[in-house]
Each structure stands twice: as C-alpha cells, then as structure tokens.
Amino acid sequence: MPAVDKLLLEEALQDSPQTRSLLSVFEEDAGTLTDYTNQLLQAMQRVYGAQNEMCLATQQLSKQLLGYEKQNFALGKGDEEVISTLHYFSKVVDELNVLHTELAKQLADTMVLPIIQFREKDLTEVSTLKDLFGLASNEHDLSMAKYSRLPKKKENEKVKTEVGKEVAAARRKQHLSSLQYYCALNALQYRKRMAMMEPMIGFAHGQINFFKKGAEMFSKRMDSFLSSVADMVQRSSSLCLPFLSAFP
C-alpha cells in the first residue's frame, strides 16, 4: 500500500512511468470503490423496498379492518362491539402506517439518495475523465509518432513546424485532462469516507425517530385498551363453550 494520499498535480506534465504507476493504483482503488458502492446501494435499496412494502401492507390491513362493517353480515347481532374494536385497530394501524411512511421517506432522502448521488456524480465523473484522459493521451501519442516519422530534409521545415504545433497542442490537451482526472481521483479519496458513512447516519437517525415516536404511540392507553379487548374475547370464548360441548 503506497504511503501517499494524493496524485501530485505538478507531476502531471512530465507524465513519468512512476506517476503512471501511481495513477494505476488510484484507478484500481476507484474501481473497487465503484463495485462496493453498487453492492451497498443494492442492499440499501432492499431495505428501502421492504420499508415501502410495509407502508402498502399496513395500508391494506387498515382498509380491510374497516371493511368488516360493510360486509352486510346476515346475522349482525352483537357485531357493534366487533365493529368498534376493529375501527380502533384500524386507527392504530393507520398511525403505524404514518410512522412507516415517514421512515420510508427518510430512508429514501437520507440513505438511498446520498449514495445514488455519490455514484451518479463522483464515480461517474472519475470514469468520464478517465475516458477523456485516455483519448487525449492517444491523440498526443499519434501526433508524436507523426512528428518522429517526418523525413529530416530541409524542404520539410514548414511541415515540421506545423506538426510541432500539433504536438504542443496535443500535449496541452493531455496535460489539462490529466490535471482534471488527478483532481477527481484525489477528491474521490476524500469523499469516499463521507460517502460510506453518510447513508448509515441517515439510516440510524431515521430508526431513532421511528422508535421514539412508536414507543410514544404505543403507550399506556394502548395497554388498557388491549386488556379490555382481551376481556371481551375471553367473555366470547366462555360464552362459546356450551355450544362447543353441546354435541359430542
């Protein structure tokens, strides 16, 4: 592992084999980072997808609980209690759905979005500048080859000057694109840490908020309601007993 943390811009013009070798290390690192980022994004999108599905599922459950009232049961005696209890449960599921929806939004904005932006902006920029640098290097190599193939006769002086200008222009272009490419690779090394941690900070904040609000929601009042419903169910099932045992 080389003990350097950036590509030196002043080395770009000379473009020595040492600099090229160091460049390849930075390029390999960027490639690994791109692969890892894609895998991490996929894992995060799966968590977001599950969270989103939970929103849709709780929405459907709440609706289904309300639907009991609209079934027009042929025998509706004693159903008022069931209807009002299921309405209450539907409200609970709705409130839960609000929390799930808020969490899904937070995960989208503070976990998935930053890593998508890192991929679309930083990693894509490096890959684009790599292509441009490659093109400029090729052009420079071609113009250099053209210059070296020129016959050494005196009458070619004018052509030589022209090709010399071409070489100089190609070198300027290559130098410029290498500066941009080095800058982007250096910046990537510093952005890397932020890019890896920022989404998880968003994830953790979202969860903290979710559990805080959820714990407040499912407070004492819910407990007393549940024990009264449990009593009611108990009553129903003891009422039920004679009918179950009426016939062997």
Next chain:
Amino acid sequence: MPAVDKLLLEEALQDSPQTRSLLSVFEEDAGTLTDYTNQLLQAMQRVYGAQNEMCLATQQLSKQLLGYEKQNFALGKGDEEVISTLHYFSKVVDELNVLHTELAKQLADTMVLPIIQFREKDLTEVSTLKDLFGLASNEHDLSMAKYSRLPKKKENEKVKTEVGKEVAAARRKQHLSSLQYYCALNALQYRKRMAMMEPMIGFAHGQINFFKKGAEMFSKRMDSFLSSVADMVQRSSSLCLPFLSAFP
C-alpha cells in the same frame, strides 16, 4: 336482520320451512364470514411478508457493511476509521435485525396462525358439515320418494315395512347431521368475534414489544456515537474542499 342468535336444536327434527329459512340466513352469514376471513388473512400475510423481507434486507445490509474491510482497497490510508464505524453500524443493524426477526415470529404465531386455524378448523368444519347435511337430506328425500311410490296393494306389506325402516334410518341420519351442522353454525357465531379480534391483539402486542425494545436500543449512547460520526464526516468534507476547488 332476524332477532335470533342461534339455531334451536329442538327444531332440527321437524325441519320446518321456517327452520330451513333461518338456516339459510346462518349459511349466508357463514359464507360472508369465509370471504371476509380470506381477505383479512391475505392482508395479514402481506404485513407478515413485509416484516419478513425486512429481516432479510437488514441481514444483507449488515453483511455488506462488514464487507468493506474485505475489499482490499488499493489505497487503504485512513480507512481504519471508516472500517470501525461501519463495523459499529453493522452491529446496530444486527440488533435491529433481532428485533425485526422477533416481531416477524410474533406476527406469525399470534396474528397469522390464529386466523389460519380459524379458517382451517371452524370454517372448514362448517363447510364439511354442510356437505354431509346435504347428502343426508338427499338420501332422506330419495327414500321418502321410494316409499310414496309403493303400490297400495296388500301383498306389498313386507316391502313397505322394509322401505319404512329405510326412511326412518335416513331420517335419523339427517337429524344427526343437522344437529351437528346447527351446532357448528351456532359455535361459528360465537367464535366469529374472537376470530376477528384475536389476531389484531397479537399484532398490537407484537408492535408494543417491538417499539419498547427498539426505543431502549436506540438510546442516548447511540446519539453520542452519531454526533461523533457526523463530526468525522464534517472533517472529511472540509478536508475535501481544497481538492474540489483546486481546479476550476
């Protein structure tokens, strides 16, 4: 809506048109309940499915966070801090995964299972007994028709007695199956309330437990960790600035 809450077993033998009409009301009610139960089960299984997917998704995310260390980045300088932070986040996601897994198990046992059992046991029993009652009624009708078609001649006395026995046996069988069917329909009316509410009590208890443990987990210690990570990210991004502005 009739002002009755059960089929009277003593009416079963006479099998009057009034009793048959009341029976059809109970049957309609059982049919509506079966449809509604299937829809409710579907909605509950969707919630369970989402919860289960959240378990798998958090598991994958935790593994992916640990994977950073194993990437063999060509440039690993300064990565120790990132690695240890991602390890910590992986542990947080693992703990969260434990909570999600526990909730998924609770939803399976106390929400989905009771309603599946209600469908497989109570509703299926009613539907089976309905079929048996239908078969016994048909048999009884056939033996009655056979009896009434017998010629009224004296020499048929012996055949008449035999067919008479057949009719009596068929009536006993029909009576028995109607008693069982009435019992099951009556029991269903009482089980109905319990069957509708029990899964939601399970759901609510699961959520209360989940949020209580989650709120304990994401306590103060998490807050201080997050602000130290946020500081670190802040430092990284200010270090990053000169590289970003180095080239216009």
